Amino acid sequence: MDVNGTRFHLLQGARDWVPVLERHLVLDGERQLHWDDVHAEVTLAPHLFRFPPRRSETPPSLEQRRGADCDRYGNLYWIDDDGLGIDWRPAGRDRQGLYWASASLTTPVCVPAGADFAPCSGPSAEAPPRLRGLAVTSRHFLVVGTLSPAGLLVFDLHAGGPPQWRVWSDALDFAPFDLAAAPDGGLWILDLGPDEGAARYWRLDRYLEVVAGSGDALVEVVPARADDFWPLDAGPRVQAARTCAAGRPLAPASPPEVEAPIALAALPDGSLLILETRPDALHSSLHRFRDGMQLDRIDLKGERLTGLEPERLRAHDMLFVPAEGKDDSDSRGELFLVSEDGNQVMVLGLSILRDALHLRLEPRFLPMRRYDGKDLVSDGRDVLYHLPALWTRLVEQPRPRYGLEADLDLPALDGKEPGCVWHRVTLDACIAPGDAIRLQSRAADEPADLDLADWRDEPPPYRRHASEIAYHQPFGAAQRERQGTGTWELLLQGATGRYLQLRLRLTGSGRSTPRLRALRAWYPRFSYLEQYLPAVYRDDAVSASFLERFLANVEGLWTTLEGAVAGAERLLDSRTAPAEYLEWLAGWLGATLDPDFEEARRRLLIEHAELLFRWRGTPAGLLAMIRLTIDPCPNASLLDDLRHPERIEPLRYAGRAVRLVEHFQRRGVPGVVLGDPRRLEQPALIGAAAPFEPSQGPEPLHLRFRDFLRCRYQGDETTLAARWGSPPAAIQFPPLPPADVARAEDWRAFVSRGLGFGYAQVGQDDLGLYQDFLRQRYRRIDALRTAWQLLDGQPPDSFDAIQLPGVLPSQPARLSDWVGFVSLALPTERNAHRFTVLVPTDPTESAETRERRLARVGALVERERPAHTEFETQLFWALFQLGGARLGLDTALGEGSRYVALVLGKTALAEGFLDSSHPWGVTHRALRVLGRDPLTE
Incomplete structure (x- = not known):
């Protein structure tokens, strides 16, 4: 409500817009409008830009698929073009070379699937085995499939050494084609079998043993035989035959489920996703399995792929990348599908809700040039594909495509009284040149009469210099830079009736779209004609109608100014003041805001300025200001010590917190006792001899x-x-x-x-x-x-x-x-009057980040310290010094005292290392971190 008592109906956010868009989809049967979750805006439906193939191009074949994967350190492994060796590219380097060649393998270690102990009488490797399928498990094992003899090569990337060749029994007819690491450390294997139509998949646990499900067929892999280790006089003893699960078939005789599987991916919920591309089909299909049961089947066509011409997709390969920052229980991520022609990658947003698979086509254009058909790989940051001589990352190209035009009918709005004169409509939107949003309206006193009323064209909206709501800023600083972004307004010409319905027509150029964030419909009209002019100006209906609409434009300007005056108290509250007023508000308190402070940090400083000023110049006050400056997520809890001074403990240092060491405290004790690990050689108070007088x-x-x-x-x-x-x-x-x-x-x-x-x-x-x-x-x-x-x-x-x-x-x-x-x-x-501020540093930070933080702290302390004191700021390094630092509080154990990569010309010698750093955030089967990892698995 504004100062004149005019109210408004508001449509804003997903709760308001999504039901309207879904209703529009049900009525029209076509998705012409789209809700943008990232920017919280309504747009025209985005279309995917298709990269047209050239006639001279040869699409990639399944024979070119070999297998590739990355370990947790970013090292990339793949099977070479001959299928007889494994190439690799170390992390952080562009050079690639041979990692291992199958020619070095002589006699396989015969470990039949499902058998704990068995004689090593397997076939000898007269010719190097061919390799097919590769994956790196979360337990840091590199697993590669072999053909003739069929089995698995297992490389221990943590311990090193030659691979273990696990040859499977001939009775299993094992023919690996694609491998995928499971989240629990196990492995999924796509087995195409010896004959067409004999495809199946295998589930291996974290120890790379076959997992048998209920109802699985069993195959005898070790026949019954006499026990070699048994006394002769005790009578013969025969060991029972050993069996193994025969895998899960994908194409049983009736009905067919998956006839032509070509790739598989492990999902975080423990299920398996299989890509099927039949030679005679116009599109590919996705199948999800768990415990041998098919949960979902989704054909890649229709509305899921709106924007494709034609609306179908045949895929050559796929890669699933979990959502960043999500754990294994959160089944969300992105599914990358390589088009059959090998020219681009489609991205499908994947989520599993209530055990149902949901896919959403993302309108991202990811072109591929000279793609040679190998697997897609994710190194944790980018998705990589292989050219004939090197690996390169997928780079999204800005090729936005949208629909040209769409209508959206809004639900009826209630004006609360018969004969309500609807005032105006304001839109928080981005309407770039070439785009447009036009409105039509109809009004009636009864809901049933709305359908009988004719639509009336309203004038095109114009952009205001600011929102009509005082101190309201609907867009952020970055969004305001977009051309055409702001609050757009139009005056309703003759909408009179209790109920109002609006129709929006969004028109775009195909390469851009209008973006609608919020709509406000104001009612009833506050008439300057009735309130401030004599009745003679209303005698002529035509003139009165024109005069009222003319004065409504003036009313829109003055009402905004009056609203700013009426709501001026918002400027004096750090929680409600607009961001551009924070500098002014801090000036009233005599506070200085750091130019690098973000909005939330500025508001926190202003809100607690009185408390900070009360403690200004004290050690507790300095520490509070420093924490407020450099803490990544500051909040009011940083000032708890100032609110409760009885809790302040001068020597309490929790974790890697900022430390303030006053030099006079070090006059008789080692500085490390007070928290300064650099001060180790100081006189001690107590010696071995008797006290001297x-x-x-x-x-x-x-x-x-x-x-x-x-x-x-x-x-x-x-x-x-x-x-x-x-x-x-x-x-x-x-x-x-x-x-x-x-x-x-x-x-x-x-x-x-x-x-x-x-x-x-x-x-x-x-x-x-x-x-x-x-x-x-x-x-x-x-x-x-x-x-x-x-x-x-x-x-x-x-x-x-x-x-x-x-x-x-x-x-x-x-x-x-x-x-x-x-x-x-x-x-x-x-x-006296001297102190040192020790600023913590993280092992993975760059030298520039450390110096920038040190400079910020120095400038702050220079401004806040008492005038008679002198100080120095030092980085608190992660130094481990036996007897001189506290493990877990002062130190971080690692390979050395410096964890940053050496930068030529910037890093001092012995303060960095030449190779890539250890990824400190990952877990490892041979490494446990107290406070982070469980001691038992």
């Missing part, structure tokens, strides 16, 4: 220093005396680092590991700090002289005359002052 005098420190040096030099007092220039018994601990490099190294080692308390390295640059420390402690030089027990005339006479001690003072007060300075005052001064 200044009242004991300097001798205990000298003794501890001498013992440390003897241990360091392994009792070699000669070397020790030569290094320090005096007998070991006379060596004393110097308060300052020695100038000699070797002595300084010994001194620092003792301070770090043998002293027993924190001791900063003091230099002449720290003399002023030492004098200030004493000045603040004693206030007057007389108090210092008294405490240090200095005689009259003995220096120093002022604090500025005090020098750093050359040897440890023997006077207790002076020694206590020195120890307090080097162990507390100086470390605190060096680390």
